[in-house]
Amino acid sequence: MSETQTVFSNDLAGIVVGETAISDVQGDIGLLSYRGIDINELVDVSFLHVAWLVVFGEWPTDEERRRLKSFMCSNAQLTHPEQDLLGQVPRELHPMLMLQGMIPLLQMPEEETLGRGTDAEHGLFITAKISALIAAHYRLGQNKVILHPTAGKLRHDNFLTMFHGKAPTHEQVRMLDAAQILQMEHSFNAGTFAGRVCASTLAPIQSSIAASIGTLFGKLHGGADQAALEMAMEIGSPDKAEAYVKDCLANKVKIMGMGHREYRTVDPRAKILKPMAIASCQDEESKNLLATLVAVEEACQREFGARGQEIWANVEFYKGAVFHSLGIPPHYFTAMFAMARVYGYIGHFLEFREQSCLIRPRAAYVGSPPQARDQSAA
Ligand SMILES: CC(=O)SCCNC(=O)CCNC(=O)[C@H](O)C(C)(C)COP(=O)(O)OP(=O)(O)OC[C@H]1O[C@@H](n2cnc3c(N)ncnc32)[C@H](O)[C@@H]1OP(=O)(O)O
Numbered sequence: 294m295s296e297t298q299t300v301f302s303n304d305l306a307g308i309v310v311g312e313t314a315i316s317d318v319q320g321d322i323g324l325l326s327y328r329g330i331d332i333n334e335l336v337d338v339s340f341l342h343v344a345w346l347v348v349f350g351e352w353p354t355d356e357e358r359r360r361l362k363s364f365m366c367s368n369a370q371l372t373h374p375e376q377d378l379l380g381q382v383p384r385e386l387h388p389m390l391m392l393q394g395m396i397p398l399l400q401m402p403e404e405e406t407l408g409r410g411t412d413a414e415h416g417l418f419i420t421a422k423i424s425a426l427i428a429a430h431y432r433l434g435q436n437k438v439i440l441h442p443t444a445g446k447l448r449h450d451n452f453l454t455m456f457h458g459k460a461p462t463h464e465q466v467r468m469l470d471a472a473q474i475l476q477m478e479h480s481f482n483a484g485t486f487a488g489r490v491c492a493s494t495l496a497p498i499q500s501s502i503a504a505s506i507g508t509l510f511g512k513l514h515g516g517a518d519q520a521a522l523e524m525a526m527e528i529g530s531p532d533k534a535e536a537y538v539k540d541c542l543a544n545k546v547k548i549m550g551m552g553h554r555e556y557r558t559v560d561p562r563a564k565i566l567k568p569m570a571i572a573s574c575q576d577e578e579s580k581n582l583l584a585t586l587v588a589v590e591e592a593c594q595r596e597f598g599a600r601g602q603e604i605w606a607n608v609e610f611y612k613g614a615v616f617h618s619l620g621i622p623p624h625y626f627t628a629m630f631a632m633a634r635v636y637g638y639i640g641h642f643l644e645f646r647e648q649s650c651l652i653r654p655r656a657a658y659v660g661s662p663p664q665a666r667d668q669s670a671a
């Protein structure tokens with residue numbers, strides 16, 4: 294056991310627990326970059342190219358692009374055994390629980406086609422399967438047939454077609470690409486950290502990704518996307534937002550999609566997603582939802598301002614409005630988040646394994662002191 298200074302922290306806020314070269318979250322000034330490139334510059338780049346950059350730290354060559362595209366398409370089709378397994382999953386099970394359960398059951402490919410090692414091959418195989426699992430789970434829940442990807446189509450063109458059963462517009466694909474790029478990676482967030490802890494025991498990549506996905510599910514983390522849009526639906530209209538916010542604050546209820554552990558200003562992803570939501574919410578119902586979200590954000594800022602504090606929307610707040618405009622039901626939002634974040638998880642798994650060590654903190658024991666066993670007791 295190494296001699297280290299004892300630091301006590303329940304929530305690890307502000308504690309540095311490792312190094313990473315994958316992304317940089319500059320919370321004070323609201324900047325996020327992947328591999329040294331600001332997300333504002335990455336948001337319009339091809340989705341799979343950014344994914345490769347996040348995972349491997351360099352842009353793919355032309356040959357790697359070609360191989361990756363075809364690898365993704367061929368694996369975004371569920372095999373018969375995979376379809377049978379998914380068929381056993383209760384239809385009403387939350388998609389995040391379905392993903393966390395299904396990922397370790399996937400049969401990993403034996404051959405390597407991407408030339409980046411077994412862990413990377415398995416990780417990217419899982420990314421392709423996640424999109425297929427989400428679309429198939431949704432369609433089974435709708436009593437519809439499972440659809441397969443079409444070779445040559447863009448990744449999210451295929452996904453939206455497999456989900457809805459009809460081809461999306463070019464604009465919808467572009468919007469989903471951008472939203473997914475924005476969610477791809479975020480340093481040592483809870484889900485990624487859980488995956489690193491799992492990787493630290495030398496568990497395989499599918500265990501690490503499943504651990505991350507289980508952690509992403511909670512409402513204080515990735516699950517806030519579903520919760521934020523459902524909150525707007527429950528509030529119903531912008532004029533009721535102020536009373537809702539006051540009531541939450543009076544009862545110490547957190548407002549979903551607001552606040553962040555690292556950002557002390559607006560989350561740079563929310564800054565991009567808000568105008569996207571404004572552009573995409575066109576029908577009356579979507580416009581009302583969006584106006585309700587805006588009213589919640591403003592009411593939060595007024596209430597916190599009155600106490601001399603600040604609060605800002607995070608990535609989750611307006612993302613739901615964008616997904617809603619793409620016809621994605623709220624309980625699939627977090628699974629869509631996982632579908633993007635998994636590239637970050639893979640990058641961290643590969644990075645961590647380069648300098649692997651067991652992560653095992655210490656606890657302050659506060660139970661009864663150890664006692665000698667009463668020998669007279671039976
Ligand atoms: C992808 C992601 O994971 S982004 C985050 C998604 N999560 C959410 O949107 C859930 C809502 N937000 C929250 O619960 C929090 O802001 C968190 C969990 C994200 C960050 O929490 P922490 O860093 O622990 O901040 P903390 O909870 O200490 O907040 C500081 C103060 O602001 C308050 N606060 C922070 N966020 C909120 C919120 N959303 N609603 C109401 N009050 C809030 C806290 O109650 C606390 O007040 P206090 O000092 O009077 O006790």
Ligand SMILES: O=C([O-])CC(=O)C(=O)O
Nearest residue numbers: 478479481482483554608
């Ligand atoms: O970093 C965090 O704590 C949460 C977050 O924004 C993310 O995971 O994208």
